[in-house]
Amino acid sequence: MTEITIEERVDDRPGGLRSVLSEFWAYFSENRGAVIGLFFFIAIVLIAILADVIAPHAPNHQYRDALLQPPFWQPGGGFRFPLGTDAIGRDMLSRLIYGSRYSLFIGCIVVSVSLVVGVMLGLIAGFFRGKIDTFIMRIMDVVLAFPSLLLALVLVAILGPSLINAMIAIAIVQQPHYVRLTRAAVLSEMTKDYVTAARVIGVKTLRLMFITILPNCMAPLIVQAALSFSTAILDAAALGFLGMGAQPPTPEWGTMLAESREFILRAWWVVTFPGVAILTTVLAINLMGDGLRDALDPKLKR
Amino acid sequence: MSGEVILEAVGLKRYYQIDRGAFKKPAVLKALDGASFKLKKGSTLAIVGESGCGKSTMARLVTMIEPPTAGQLNIGSENVTNASAAVRCNLHKKVQIVFQDPYGSLNPRQKIGNSLEEPLLVNTPMKKGERREAAQKMLGLVGLRPEHYNRYPHMFSGGQRQRIAVARALMLNPQIVVLDEPVSALDVSIQAQILNLLTQLQQRFDLAYMFISHDLSVVKHIADEVMVMYLGKPVETGSREEVFSKPHHPYTRALLSATPVADPFRSKERIVLRGELPSPISPPSGCTFHPRCPSMTEECKYTAPELVKKGGCMVACYHPKTY
Amino acid sequence: MPLLEIENLTVSFQTAGGQFTAVDKVSLHIEPGEIVSVVGESGSGKSVAMLALMGLLPWTATVTADRLAFNNQDLKTISKSELRKIIGSKMAMIFQEPMTSLNPCFTIGFQLTETLKIHLGMNRAERKKRAIELLELVGIPEPRKRLTAFPHQLSGGMNQRVMIAMAISCNPELLIADEPTTALDVTIQAQILELLLNLQKKQGMSLVLITHDMGVVAETAERVAVQYAGQQVEKQQVKGLFSNPHHPYTQALLNSLPERSNSKILPSIAGVVPGQFDKPKGCLFSPRCDYATTKCHTIPPTAASEELGKALCHYPIVDGKPTNYPEEVNP
Numbered sequence A: 001m002t003e004i005t006i007e008e009r010v011d012d013r014p015g016g017l018r019s020v021l022s023e024f025w026a027y028f029s030e031n032r033g034a035v036i037g038l039f040f041f042i043a044i045v046l047i048a049i050l051a052d053v054i055a056p057h058a059p060n061h062q063y064r065d066a067l068l069q070p071p072f073w074q075p076g077g078g079f080r081f082p083l084g085t086d087a088i089g090r091d092m093l094s095r096l097i098y099g100s101r102y103s104l105f106i107g108c109i110v111v112s113v114s115l116v117v118g119v120m121l122g123l124i125a126g127f128f129r130g131k132i133d134t135f136i137m138r139i140m141d142v143v144l145a146f147p148s149l150l151l152a153l154v155l156v157a158i159l160g161p162s163l164i165n166a167m168i169a170i171a172i173v174q175q176p177h178y179v180r181l182t183r184a185a186v187l188s189e190m191t192k193d194y195v196t197a198a199r200v201i202g203v204k205t206l207r208l209m210f211i212t213i214l215p216n217c218m219a220p221l222i223v224q225a226a227l228s229f230s231t232a233i234l235d236a237a238a239l240g241f242l243g244m245g246a247q248p249p250t251p252e253w254g255t256m257l258a259e260s261r262e263f264i265l266r267a268w269w270v271v272t273f274p275g276v277a278i279l280t281t282v283l284a285i286n287l288m289g290d291g292l293r294d295a296l297d298p299k300l301k302r
Numbered sequence B: 001m002s003g004e005v006i007l008e009a010v011g012l013k014r015y016y017q018i019d020r021g022a023f024k025k026p027a028v029l030k031a032l033d034g035a036s037f038k039l040k041k042g043s044t045l046a047i048v049g050e051s052g053c054g055k056s057t058m059a060r061l062v063t064m065i066e067p068p069t070a071g072q073l074n075i076g077s078e079n080v081t082n083a084s085a086a087v088r089c090n091l092h093k094k095v096q097i098v099f100q101d102p103y104g105s106l107n108p109r110q111k112i113g114n115s116l117e118e119p120l121l122v123n124t125p126m127k128k129g130e131r132r133e134a135a136q137k138m139l140g141l142v143g144l145r146p147e148h149y150n151r152y153p154h155m156f157s158g159g160q161r162q163r164i165a166v167a168r169a170l171m172l173n174p175q176i177v178v179l180d181e182p183v184s185a186l187d188v189s190i191q192a193q194i195l196n197l198l199t200q201l202q203q204r205f206d207l208a209y210m211f212i213s214h215d216l217s218v219v220k221h222i223a224d225e226v227m228v229m230y231l232g233k234p235v236e237t238g239s240r241e242e243v244f245s246k247p248h249h250p251y252t253r254a255l256l257s258a259t260p261v262a263d264p265f266r267s268k269e270r271i272v273l274r275g276e277l278p279s280p281i282s283p284p285s286g287c288t289f290h291p292r293c294p295s296m297t298e299e300c301k302y303t304a305p306e307l308v309k310k311g312g313c314m315v316a317c318y319h320p321k322t323y
Numbered sequence C: 001m002p003l004l005e006i007e008n009l010t011v012s013f014q015t016a017g018g019q020f021t022a023v024d025k026v027s028l029h030i031e032p033g034e035i036v037s038v039v040g041e042s043g044s045g046k047s048v049a050m051l052a053l054m055g056l057l058p059w060t061a062t063v064t065a066d067r068l069a070f071n072n073q074d075l076k077t078i079s080k081s082e083l084r085k086i087i088g089s090k091m092a093m094i095f096q097e098p099m100t101s102l103n104p105c106f107t108i109g110f111q112l113t114e115t116l117k118i119h120l121g122m123n124r125a126e127r128k129k130r131a132i133e134l135l136e137l138v139g140i141p142e143p144r145k146r147l148t149a150f151p152h153q154l155s156g157g158m159n160q161r162v163m164i165a166m167a168i169s170c171n172p173e174l175l176i177a178d179e180p181t182t183a184l185d186v187t188i189q190a191q192i193l194e195l196l197l198n199l200q201k202k203q204g205m206s207l208v209l210i211t212h213d214m215g216v217v218a219e220t221a222e223r224v225a226v227q228y229a230g231q232q233v234e235k236q237q238v239k240g241l242f243s244n245p246h247h248p249y250t251q252a253l254l255n256s257l258p259e260r261s262n263s264k265i266l267p268s269i270a271g272v273v274p275g276q277f278d279k280p281k282g283c284l285f286s287p288r289c290d291y292a293t294t295k296c297h298t299i300p301p302t303a304a305s306e307e308l309g310k311a312l313c314h315y316p317i318v319d320g321k322p323t324n325y326p327e328e329v330n331p
Helices: A016-028 A032-049 A092-128 A130-145 A148-159 A163-190 A193-201 A205-241 A253-259 A268-296 B055-062 B085-092 B112-123 B128-141 B146-150 B158-170 B188-205 B216-222 B240-245 B250-258 B298-302 C046-054 C080-086 C108-120 C124-137 C156-167 C186-203 C214-220 C238-243 C248-255 C294-298
Strands: B005-018 B027-040 B044-048 B070-075 B095-098 B176-180 B208-213 B225-230 B233-239 B308-310 B313-315 C004-015 C018-030 C035-039 C061-064 C067-070 C091-094 C174-178 C206-211 C223-228 C231-237
Touching: A016 A032, A016 A268, A032 A092, A032 A268, A092 A130, A092 A163, A092 A205, A092 A253, A092 A268, A130 A163, A148 A163, A148 A205, A163 A205, A193 A205, A193 B095, A193 B112, A193 B158, A205 A253, A205 A268, A253 A268, B005 B055, B005 B208, B027 B055, B027 B070, B027 B208, B027 B225, B027 B233, B044 B055, B044 B216, B055 B176, B055 B208, B095 B158, B112 B128, B112 B146, B112 B158, B128 B146, B128 B158, B158 B188, B188 B216, B188 C248, B208 B216, B216 B240, B225 B240, B225 B250, B233 B240, B233 B250, B250 C186, C004 C046, C018 C035, C018 C046, C018 C223, C035 C046, C035 C214, C046 C061, C046 C091, C046 C174, C046 C206, C091 C156, C108 C124, C108 C156, C124 C156, C156 C186, C174 C186, C186 C206, C186 C214, C206 C214, C214 C238, C223 C238, C223 C248, C231 C238, C231 C248
Parallel strands: B044 B208, B044 B225, B095 B176, B176 B208, C018 C231, C035 C206, C035 C223, C091 C174, C174 C206
Antiparallel strands: B005 B027, B005 B070, B225 B233, B233 B313, B308 B313, C004 C018, C004 C061, C004 C067, C223 C231
């Protein structure tokens, strides 16, 4: 019996995580908006982490001598309060800086809760099919049938208005998207030969679900997670604005908007800056999400 | 040890229910409708047929991914159909599979090394070092280098991936390997490499191959026994020499003459079959081949012929060609 | 007077890893009423060359050629609208995947008559009559009924017949068939090949058959061009190619076919086709060639004479032996 000796060249580009990352960056950086979004997002994260250091004032300290002071470039404004103060003399800039913590916190918690639960449900539905699948998917259809903000509002009304309850409500509202996405990805992966091969090898159900199939379903989920991060911030702000989210005096952006809406004609800055903060953050994350989709979605490659 | 029967199928059937909407009765798809065969140690049984003939269903039954609707499947001395879970688990190790598409059959997120080690990880108590050693040895056996251990599938060409798929199938020292169109997705020059590899491995490990293919020139090269299938039923079985030199069934003869031969000097009368392959959901009555058969008579329309001995072959036809 | 002249056609693509030459100086002359086969493995650029001719490549492709003429009309200089008139009517193409080549949203009849409307400007009744005629011509039973069918209601073989009907609807002078039977079953493949050959004879058109299947080549073509890694390595009459191949690649390829071998171990070609990043310096086939010498590894060969099939080799093979082969090296 002769040994088979066939020398073959193999693609010698570096393997492992580094090559995956460099390929990812090549696709991601093609999209200029995504890169801008990414840097903006990193800036917000840094601001949130370093809030204690960079904020000029405590977020809830009331300066009774400076009520509704305009920003520095307006007559009457000054550098003591660069973006002015609100109706009870709190520094706008400091409140916005501390507010970024809440926004990121909301985004992270909502996304991770709905991602983990959604992936589990979707994986179970797609893997086992049959009655379990029908049961899970019909519940998700019911959740989807409600206007999302309305459903969140009802849930908060039942649970009682607080930031935690608002996050639970938003997570529940976002759930079905993850379940559907995971299920679709699992269904398409299940038909691939490598799954059958793993079965023939004797791989057991749990290993098949989590080690063989799940990693191959992650790309669309990462994109969905990035995009729903911004939806979560937006929804939380909306709930805050309606008085159902974070409660005053928490410097949450939506709550800040709600508190100051009576000053909209007299002191524009009190309303505008939290609004701009929400807008830019959401926009940056959405841009970044688009870039992620370009980089991770195999259908768009090449 | 050669010559011992290690896989035996008797009247193997597999039906699927196809839902056709809420208001229609579900249809029954007879993907495999009674196939019997024996596979001997160290030999190759080729299953030949066109799409919808039940080749791939056969692969799924033999590898125990799906249970048969009826019939019996014996591996070694064990009956698979009513075996206990522990016995089945043990039998799983004896039958492995290689797929057609080398791009879909390897997990894209798994390193080659992990792919090869996975069978050992889930089935044996081997230690990490031992597994690694076994995987690297197997890489060498299929013509790859041990350095390839840490690479991902996308770095390999189609032929190399097919080598990896073969290596993975052999990790558990199986006795039977089901080859589901292992070379039809490959280029001609690579096809020859893989066929050689398969031949060498068969000799080395005394493997039994169930070689599923639609390409008769490849089958003629590698098979010992041939089974020709049409719409879920075997129409002719026999040794390679018999089937290729004296094909009895009109379908076998049409298939042989339709296969292009790379020889421009050969003049041959070509039997071009009329019509399309019928749908397996509503197969024709009687002999399923009768609407396309050149030697069809009234009899063929009503009752399906049984497999009967004819020369060195078993043929299911009322009007086989005699030599 | 050749119907189609391609002289030194080169196609390169702009990719993330730099410029990639998919087709490298390919020449092809096709006489009226001739069947020419372009054969090669995947990545040999056989489809790309024809797509470039039809102007169907994406914008990342750069196409250059010394001459590109159809019926003595220069395709490089004529206007876009002139080109549109030729492509689809005088020069038609069918593809490998019949299931995806037809638009699933429209009926067979609609897609068939659309071509007639654009190129021939027929009225509704004429179009319908011609469509039925065409479906009959390609052997589709009950053509009147099929006009209202959607592609998914027909089998792969039937869809390929519809594609052929569309391609021949304007009586083209040249039909390019890109792997027309690869996705089909063997018995259906025989039907489609026979149909193509019959139509070619009946309509007197030229047929370019792109394939990787040597069997199909042997049974259909008159002349064959063999491509390897984007280059044309050999051009010959079909009988000469199979009995006396002049390029080592052709020889090795033919030897590795299971049906031409008697031993259990096939004489295979080691290695793989070079890709974008590992193109050899000299002859592109040298890393896999049994006869390769230092000269082969360093200097790209030039095409041999017409009698030697224009073989792109330093030592073109005659009767199985390389010519002008240096004495001191033993293959």
